[in-house]
Amino acid sequence: MGQWCRPSADANAMMTILEIIQAVSKNVGLDVPSLAVANTKREIVELIQFATETATEVARRADWSALRATATITGTGTNDNFALPAGFARLTMGSAVTTGGNPVRGGISQDEWLSLTSISGTPRYFRINGTSSISFYPYPALAATATVSYLSKNWASNGTAAWVNDADTPLVPDVLVTQGTIWRFKRKSGQDYSDYLAEFEATLADLAATDMRERLP
Structure with missing residues (x-):
């Protein structure tokens, strides 16, 4: 199996996409x-x-600390659907939505949600609408705030999910981007890629376990 070496002089520095x-x-x-x-x-x-493709997969399959972010939702005093950040991928594990330091419960069914009567107050429940907005019950009063802890889908240092220039670095582990690119190229070329895929999967499992909680696809 081929081996690759980190070209940067700083062993802790992320490799650029060129590297x-x-x-x-x-x-x-x-x-x-x-x-x-x-x-x-x-x-x-x-x-x-x-x-x-590799960076997108890696970002999806584990809750990497470098992709963790928070958003503050500010109440309007009306029963609104509040926009989530453009980079929102999914909520973090645990108490991802809080208000006043207290957790807000999610995971209720659509029927349960629709049965609730719209009122203003301190939110006790929330509902994520796809990946674009969040709703609360009761809905927050004007200027009241809630905090949403989430994982971003933007895995590149340029703030997007794409390579823009050669100096861009991944926010997910560069070793995985390298290994994943290798096995994909070998698969496309009709070569045996099973060992390279196995190495990628093993590295992913190891690094995910020591970063944040692992998440399956």
């Missing part, structure tokens, strides 16, 4: 490129796509 693509290229037998995101060579375009 990831260069490491992958060495492993799969491609010429090492001097640029990645703007590269038009077919194989490099494919590697960028595979690195994107």
Whole structure:
């Protein structure tokens, strides 16, 4: 099985997408490129796509601390659906929604929610509407606040879920982005990728277990 080495002088620094693509290229037998995101060579375009797919998968499969964020919801005094941040992926484990330091309960059914009479007060229940908004019962008074702890889907250092330039780094572990890009490239090329996939899965399990609580797909 091929091996890759972290090219950065700082062992704790995240690899850039250029460094990831260069490491992958060495492993799969491609010429090492001097640029990645703007590269038009077919194989490099494919590697960028595979690195994107990998980072998206890795972000989904574990609750990485680097992706954890909070949002403050401010009451309007009316029974509104309150917008969640554009990068919202899912709530964190545990008491993800609080008001005044007290947890707000979720997980009630649609029928239960629809049976509630709209009133103003201190929220006791919440309901997530897809990934776009959140509702409360009772709905919060004007200027009252609630805190939502969530995992972002934006896994790149540029604040998005895409590579924009060669200096971008992943907020998820770079070793996983590298390994995942390798096995995807080998699969696409018709090569045996089972060992590389197994290595990726083992690394994912190890790193997820030591970061935050692991989540299955």
